[in-house]
Amino acid sequence: MKKYFAIILLFLSFCAFSQNKAKGNSKYDKLAYIDAIEVYENVAKKGLKSKELFEKLGNAYYFNGMLDKSKIWYDKLFEFTSDIDAEYYFRYAQSLKAVRDYDKADIMMEQFFQLTNDYRGELYIKNKLYLKEIKGNQERYKIENAGINSSESDYGSYFLGNKMYFVSSRKFVKNTNKLDSWTNQNFTNLMSAEFDSIANVVHIDELTDEINTKYHESSLIFTKDGKTMYFTRNNYYKKKIGYNEKKIVLLKLYKASLINNKWDKIIELPFNSDEYNIAHPALSNDEKTMYFASDMPGGYGESDLYKISINDDGTFGKPINLGPKINTKSRETFPYINKSDELYFASDGHVGLGGLDLFKSIPDKNGEFTLFENLGEPVNSEKDDFGFSESPFEKIFFISSNRNGGKGYDDIYKLIEQDKPEEIVLEQIVVDANTRKPLENVKISIYDSNYNLINETVTDNLGGFKTSKIRKDREYIIKIEYPDYFTSEKRYKGNDYVVKGVLPINPKLIAVDYGDDLIKLLNLSIYFDLDKYFIRPDAEVELAMLIKVMLKYPQLKVHIKSHTDSRQSDSYNLKLSDLRAKATRNYMIKKGVPKDRISAKGYGETELLNKCSNGVPCSKEEHQLNRRSEFIIIK
Known part of the structure; x- marks a missing residue:
């Protein structure tokens, strides 16, 4: 994209310029609960x-x-x-x-x-x-030349009825200007193009009257009644050129009124400045808010997007920066508001394919723009892509780009929306991982593969939820959040969950009951070395968690069952396991657990976990599984 600012400055260098979580009531009907985080942290x-x-x-x-x-x-x-x-x-x-x-x-x-x-x-x-x-959005649009381009720069389309208004530096018939010495092209002027009913161009003309001057005019918009125009122009007003302190001609926004079919009463907007650029206007659907791009002081980057209120009497409020969610240290420019009050803009600060890329942002419940998505290929290319606009033609949009294969420096392209790819409905049930009971009112968030939020919902009284907008050829992240449960994230492809499935989540509070193995409930493991009964260092860490539980919950009583593998005689293993059980009990008593709350007994090789009995060949790892201790809750 040729970027030229004015007589001296490149016009488009300015972007046409080219928890705490609340604790819920427990629904368990078990005997006791253990706060796992507290146990782990106290041990550490x-x-x-x-x-x-x-x-x-x-x-x-x-x-x-x-x-x-x-x-x-x-x-x-x-x-x-x-x-x-x-x-x-x-x-x-x-x-x-x-x-x-x-x-x-x-x-x-x-x-x-x-x-x-x-x-x-x-x-x-x-x-x-x-x-x-x-790169995965290529099938969404078909792109083709709009049929209005010249060998010079053409960009910035906007529709009023079936007529498109755009910017061009082509050589004009009615209004021949001298060349801009910076670009060796004509200064840009505003043009119009009429389309037939099937979106083909039938006539191109230039705006004359008082709008086009011997300096640059750029992007414009109209009010819905067509009687007011806002447009971008160099700092040129009442036939006088204005400069900043560095003797550079900048950009300003102007307003024109349609009087007797002629644009008249051209005034510059009151929030303009001689010291910074303001350009590329856009209007909200209620026409009470204007959006624009500017490099005014206090922004986040080279140029930012701003909004300003338009009062009933035609006066303006104060410019408000759209904030760091949208604006970056680089360029954000060419805002456009569609019929659904969604924001389209160009940026080279967000992750893209190269140069300026086009992005879309949907307002949140407060009307703020905080989330956005890259429109992908073929809307974006490795070059500058900007100036998105709707048209009166169904499923047809327009953009501007200096991508390879164009006719001029910048060209206007027609985007034809294709039929949407196949989508499925994601239908799941969220349950407690221990009790398998469905959980109601669980928060479900669906993200795309780049962690952009797609949808949010909650589970119903049966623990179920449904969410759409799931494409079979995409990968997604499902985030499950519920008070007193660990937040869970699962990554999957759209076609992984076509039918109803179950999503278990783990409670922060662990339910225990008579006969449970405390080791398994806490997801611990205590092993012994071959022929040894001393407490290993790694077992000390695990035992510390058990001791913490025993001290915090004095009603708990446990029976320690120690086991061996089968690689000695039955009598030897029985004696060794009894030594291990008593060593474990003594260790816990020394750490403060009352002795009347712990019993211990060795079971030798009588309760093997696998096939590794006498004479059966097994690996070291398989034998290790049998050298263990259990902590069975007896009260």
């Missing part, structure tokens, strides 16, 4: 260390949305060992970003991508690879 504070402990604590906070705290425990995990599952690199990176440690987060994302080739790593290498989600 005693100085005990293990890979599993740090993973559990990090995950507990990560899935609870407390990323600053998950970062603490993932720090310890990565300091403790290098034997770490790849997914933890991603979780660690997200946690680091929560405390603004972006450099280290980038390192983690790069290692994550190297380990997995997972496209989430593309967030780190976004300037090296195309994003899968952006």
Whole structure:
């Protein structure tokens, strides 16, 4: 895109310029509950260390949305060992970003991508690879030349009825101007193009009257009644050119009124300035808000998007920046509001395919623009793409671009929307992982593969939910949130859940009852070395969690059952297991658990977990499974 600002400055360089969570009431009917997070953290504070402990604590906070705290425990995990599952690199990176440690987060994302080739790593290498989600929209639109382009610059379309108004630097018949010495093209003027009923151009003309001057005119809009025009022009008013302190001619917004079929009473808008650019107007559907682009002081980047209220008496409020969700350190420009009050804009600050890309943002319940999506290919290309606009023709839109294969410097293209790809309805039931009971009013959030929110809902009284907008050829993330349960995230492709399925979630409070094995409830494991009955260091960490539970819940009584593998005589194994049971009991008594709450007995090889009985060949790992202790709740 040729970017020319005015007599001196490139016009388009300015972008045409080209938890805490509330605790719910428990519905369990068991005897007691154990706060898992509290148990894990108290153990860690005693100085005990293990890979599993740090993973559990990090995950507990990560899935609870407390990323600053998950970062603490993932720090310890990565300091403790290098034997770490790849997914933890991603979780660690997200946690680091929560405390603004972006450099280290980038390192983690790069290692994550190297380990997995997972496209989430593309967030780190976004300037090296195309994003899968952006490249995957190619079938949504067919793109073709709009039929109005010249060998010069043509861009910025806007429809009033069946007539398109656009910007061009072509050589004019009625209004021949001198060339801009910067671009060696004509100064841009406003043009119109009439279309027939099937969206083909039948006539092109230029606007004369008082609108086009010997300097640059650019993007324009109309009120719905067609009687008021807002447009962009150089700082040229009443035949006088204006400069800033650096002797540069900038851009301003102007208003014109249609009087006797002629544009008259041209005035500049009161929030213009000689010291910064204001350009590219857009109107809300109620015509009470104007959007525009500007590089005024106090913004986030080279040019930002702003809004300003239009009062009933025609006066204006104060410009309001659309904020850092939309604006970046780079360029945001060419706003457009469609019939549904959705915002379209161009940016080279957000992840895209190159140059300016087109984005769409749907207002939230407060009318604010905070989430957005890249319109993908073929709307966007590796060059500048901007100036999205609706048309009166069904499923036909227009954009501007300087992509390869065009007729001029910038060209206007017709977008023809294709039939939507096949979508399915996602239908699931959320249940308690322990009791398998359906859970009501669980918050469900559906994200695309780049963590852009697609849909939100809650489960009904049967634990079920349905959500649409799920494409069979896409990958999604489902996030499940419920008080007193660990937040869960599941990644899947659209065709993974065509039929009704079940999604279990784990409670933070663990239900226990007579006969349960406390080891299994807490997801722990206590093993012994071959022919030994001393407490191993890794078992100390696990026992510390059990001791914490026993001390916190004095009504609990347990029976310790210790076991061996089968690689000695039955009598030897029975004696060894009894020594292990008593060693475990004595260890817990020394740590403060009353002795009348713990009984212990060895069972030798009488209760093997697998096939590894006398004479059966087994691996070391298989034998290890049998060298264990259980903690059976007896009261």
